[in-house]
Amino acid sequence: MRAAEILERLVAFPSVVGTSNTALMDYVAHYLSEHGARVTRVVGPEGDRENLFATIGDPSLPGYILSGHVDVVPAQEPGWLGDPFVLRRDGARLIGRGACDMKGFDAAVLAAVPELAAMPLRAPVHIALSYDEEAGCRGVRHLLAKLPELCAAPLGCIVGEPSGLVPVLAHKGKAALRLVATGVSGHSSRPDLGQNAIHALAPALCAAVALAESLKSGPQDARFAPAHSTVQIGTVAGGQALNIIPDRAEACIEARAICGVDPRQILAPLAGIGGLDAEWLSDYPALALDADHPLTALATEISGHAPLQAVSYGTEAGLFQQAGVPAIVCGPGDIARAHKPEEYLTEPELAGATEMVLALGRRLC
Structure with a gap:
């Protein structure tokens, strides 16, 4: 089956982050099993979402993992010109939610499976598909x-996140924190009889702004833009009306950390501010692969592109690295198209990704 046809099938599953992906995984598992792959489905604690791990070749030998996620961000933006979950062709563009981020890579890998299965592989090729990457991996x-x-x-x-098929050696880590202040409601004419939750949250907001400023003179890594770790207050919510004392207020704050810095540790002082409830929403570590690592040379060879030192977005690659698996980012498409209306991948990009996977297989023969 051609990669574009598989992509069409994958896009048709509305596997929005935080929702069930069972039907999509049924399709993928059946397809892989038909071609002789060993398939294991790892259901998450949510019960309605799962990961999938498949092996082509001998699993007792050290091999390589091709990793992608199957969840997508919601597609409710008004800029779509058609159903986001029906793949459309516009010239060479294949348009649909997840086409670029990152069902295109998933489709390319699956399209290569029949040929991989026919190769005399000396080392196995593994396929790892995950859920809820868009909710903090x-x-x-x-x-x-x-x-x-x-x-x-x-x-x-x-990890096949969109990189223009250019191997990426590093990205920042991230942590996200929600701070909640609880107060006592009442009429704004008598603030002395209530407790203003927004006022209670304000010191933490000021501390976050000061923290963000202080990081500018902290540890630097010239591979990144900006070259330092960062903190941002992303959302603030609270209050019902101007003449009502707000009884609840919350802020969501993120840290993005250069390699060697723990993003949770950056936000830890905010999480410890008294009188506030702190909830960690997500976190993942930075990625850092040496330029002289064998995986760098392999990715350069099979992609046909020299490696890029670093990117600003994050991926699951840092978690693979944390688990002891050397990791690199290399996938089709442009991250600038992700999370936008009319998201697309081109047919040449899809073909290039399929060829990269097949080149890996030939390299292992």
Whole structure:
């Protein structure tokens, strides 16, 4: 089956982050099993979402993982010119939610499976598909916990996030924190009889702004733009009306950390502010692969592109690295198209990704 046809099938599953992906995984598992792959489905604690791990070749030998996520962000923007979950062709563009981020890579990998299965592989090729990546890489953690049961220690992992098929060696880590202040409501004419939750939250907001400023003179890594770790207050909510004392207020704050810095540790002082409830929403570590690592050379060879030192977005690659699996980012498309109306991948980009996967297979023969 051609990669574009598989992409059409994948896009048709509305696997929005935080919702069930069982039907999509049924399709993928059936397809892989038909071609002789060993398939394991790792259901998450939510019960309606799962990861999938498949192996082509001997799982007792060290091999390589091709990793992608199957969840997509919601598609409710008004700029769509058609149903986001029906793949449309406009010239060379294949348009649909997730076409670029990152069902295109998933489709390219699946399209290569019949040829991979026919190759005399000396090392296995593994396929890892995860859920809820868009919610802070939640699903892949459960897959990584079971990885030692599924295969020999892998030699490396290629995470196919959109990079123009250019291998990426590093990205920042991220942590997200929600702070909630609870007050006592009442009429604004008698603030002395209530407790203003927004006022209670304000010191934490000021502390976050000061923290963001202080990071500018902190540790630097010239591979990134900006070259330092960052903090941002992303959302603030609270209050019902101007003449009502707000009884609840919350802020969501994120840190993005350069390699070697723990993003949770950056936000830890905010999480410890008294009188506020703190909830960690998500976190993942930075990625840092040496330019002289064998995986860098392999990715350069099979992609046909010299590696890029770093990107500003984050991926599951840092979690693979944290689990002891060397990881690199390399996938089709442009991240600038992701999370936008009329998201697309071109047919040449899809074909290039399929060829990269097949080049990996030939390299392992």
